[in-house]
Amino acid sequence: MLLAIDCGNTNTVFSIWDGECFVATWRTSTEWQRTADQYYVWLSTLMKMQGIEARIDAMIVSSTVPRVVFNLRVLADRYFNCRPLVVGKPDCRLPVAPRVDAGTQVGPDRLVNTVGAWDRHGGDLVVVDFGTATTFDVVGHDGAYVGGVISPGVNLSLEALHQAAAALPHVDVSKPEKVIGTNTVACMQSGIFWGYVGLVRGICDRIRTERDRPMRIIGTGGLAPLFAQGDMLFDDIEEDLTMHGLTVIHRYNKETA
Numbered sequence: 626m627l628l629a630i631d632c633g634n635t636n637t638v639f640s641i642w643d644g645e646c647f648v649a650t651w652r653t654s655t656e657w658q659r660t661a662d663q664y665y666v667w668l669s670t671l672m673k674m675q676g677i678e679a680r681i682d683a684m685i686v687s688s689t690v691p692r693v694v695f696n697l698r699v700l701a702d703r704y705f706n707c708r709p710l711v712v713g714k715p716d717c718r719l720p721v722a723p724r725v726d727a728g729t730q731v732g733p734d735r736l737v738n739t740v741g742a743w744d745r746h747g748g749d750l751v752v753v754d755f756g757t758a759t760t761f762d763v764v765g766h767d768g769a770y771v772g773g774v775i776s777p778g779v780n781l782s783l784e785a786l787h788q789a790a791a792a793l794p795h796v797d798v799s800k801p802e803k804v805i806g807t808n809t810v811a812c813m814q815s816g817i818f819w820g821y822v823g824l825v826r827g828i829c830d831r832i833r834t835e836r837d838r839p840m841r842i843i844g845t846g847g848l849a850p851l852f853a854q855g856d857m858l859f860d861d862i863e864e865d866l867t868m869h870g871l872t873v874i875h876r877y878n879k880e881t882a
């Protein structure tokens with residue numbers, strides 16, 4: 626079975642793929658210091674607890690944090706006796722090459738989102754991913770990543786507000802009842818929630834205008850369902866899009882090996 630790993634700047638998600646579906650998904654914080662042995666103890670404990678007897682013999686990794694890749698390679702080698710595919714490395718091929726400026730290192734999570742979304746929907750898409758950053762990945766008619774937009778993440782913006790202003794507390798993002806807040810927390814929640822609804826709507830409209838064609842908007846990431854409550858932002862929400870993209874890239878590399 627395949628172990629697919631998506632390391633973001635905040636969280637790392639592990640999923641086990643049996644060729645047809647994900648049999649399990651677990652999440653941990655991203656820490657580059659974590660060793661292969663630590664990953665394995667954590668993973669094997671969760672597998673045991675859930676009675677999962679998967680024999681992992683392949684691994685694929687997307688990491689926005691280059692330093693974590695070393696220990697994940699050791700994990701693959703020491704415990705699963707395989708060489709991992711690492712998205713963005715020359716030996717990991719993508720179905721369609723990105724069309725970006727020479728020398729640009731596109732975030733592997735964005736490339737993987739592009740592949741996953743194209744596999745499900747075909748071309749002319751925008752993937753909006755609410756992670757550490759809020760990213761917009763534009764997929765051309767042929768499935769290529771053709772560029773996008775990087776905005777500060779929702780939780781990052783809330784944290785920056787709290788850090789920079791002595792009287793502003795830490796708050797969690799949620800949909801406020803009204804736009805006009807009558808207390809500090811409600812004012813901050815409104816600014817973030819309706820601010821991001823406007824940001825997503827505005828950027829997607831401008832992308833459509835710039836591309837001059839209809840485009841489907843796919844939302845992903847933990848906060849996509851929450852923001853979908855604010856406006857008709859997305860044609861679809863797919864929380865497993867990055868993981869799906871990883872399985873597609875793995876299959877593509879196996880078939881074209």
Ligand SMILES: Nc1ncnc2c1ncn2[C@@H]1O[C@H](COP(=O)(O)OP(=O)(O)OP(=O)(O)O)[C@@H](O)[C@H]1O
Nearest residue numbers: 633634635636755756757758797798846847848851
């Ligand atoms: N209402 C909410 N308020 C705050 N956080 C939420 C809420 N709903 C979901 N989340 C968070 O969203 C996160 C999942 O998002 P996702 O995996 O897309 O990005 P991330 O892990 O924050 O970022 P990255 O992938 O860049 O590491 C989880 O940490 C989850 O706690």
Ligand SMILES: CC(C)(CO)[C@@H](O)C(=O)NCCC(=O)O
Nearest residue numbers: 689730731732734735756758775
């Ligand atoms: C933008 C993030 C942080 C989103 O996870 C990641 O994709 C990244 O580090 N990207 C590198 C730069 C780029 O994508 O163009």
Ligand SMILES: [K+]
Nearest residue numbers: 633734756846
């Ligand atoms: K992510």
